[in-house]
Amino acid sequence: SIxxxxxxxxxxxxxxxxxxxNTEKDTDTLNLLSLTKLAAAEHxxxxxxxxxxTYTYTLTNNGTSTLVAPFSITDxxxxxxxxxxxxCGTVTSLAPGESITCxxxxxxxxxxxxxxxxxxxxxxxxxxxxxxxxxxxxxxxxIGADQQPMIGLAKELVAINTVSTQ
Numbered sequence: 001s002i003x004x005x006x007x008x009x010x011x012x013x014x015x016x017x018x019x020x021x022n023t024e025k026d027t028d029t030l031n032l033l034s035l036t037k038l039a040a041a042e043h044x045x046x047x048x049x050x051x052x053x054t055y056t057y058t059l060t061n062n063g064t065s066t067l068v069a070p071f072s073i074t075d076x077x078x079x080x081x082x083x084x085x086x087x088c089g090t091v092t093s094l095a096p097g098e099s100i101t102c103x104x105x106x107x108x109x110x111x112x113x114x115x116x117x118x119x120x121x122x123x124x125x126x127x128x129x130x131x132x133x134x135x136x137x138x139x140x141x142x143i144g145a146d147q148q149p150m151i152g153l154a155k156e157l158v159a160i161n162t163v164s165t166q
Contacts, residue, residue: 031132032063035073035124037139045146046118051108055141058101059124061094067126067134068093071100077120078104085125094126116145 007023010016040054055075061067069092072085079086089100112118124136 030064031067031128031134032061033067033124033126033134033136034060034062035122035136035139036060037075037122037141039141039143043143045144046108046112047146047148049108049110049113053106053108053118053143054103055106055122056101056103057088057122057124057139058099059088059094059126059136060099061096061126063134064096065129066093066095067128070125070127072125073102073104073122074125075104075120075122077106077118078122088124113145113147116147118143118145 008016009022016022036058038056040056043053046053055078057073057075059071059073071088071091071094073088074083074085076083078084086102086104088102091100094100106118106120108118119140119142122139122141124139126134128134
């Protein structure tokens, strides 16, 4: 918290009949929201088209004031359309030091396989006591494709024709 104090002292020769209103304090709190994003342990890489990758998002109130719902996440690869905010958790408030966790899934596309790397970016949001939006850091997660390029050739004899040698 940040505390500001101000005092008024009357000039020399003047009498202030009400000194109770000469000092004022204002306490400001620090709003700080952090986001971590992790792919499930089994998704250190991906192999096939349509494979489902599960991400876990953790929003933590690292500030000095209680934050209130809605708690939401935007992820550039999640949602319809991509980047549409989704709700994280069902709690109505987060006291300093508290966290909430939510998950979302993503299905691997052919572009992801061709590129060989899937990187996406997420940001979390909450609301402070004044109704202002509190924005988290941007969390990034990258996973690589387990590319096993191959090409096959199959040859099959379908007929034998005898050609006259005469």
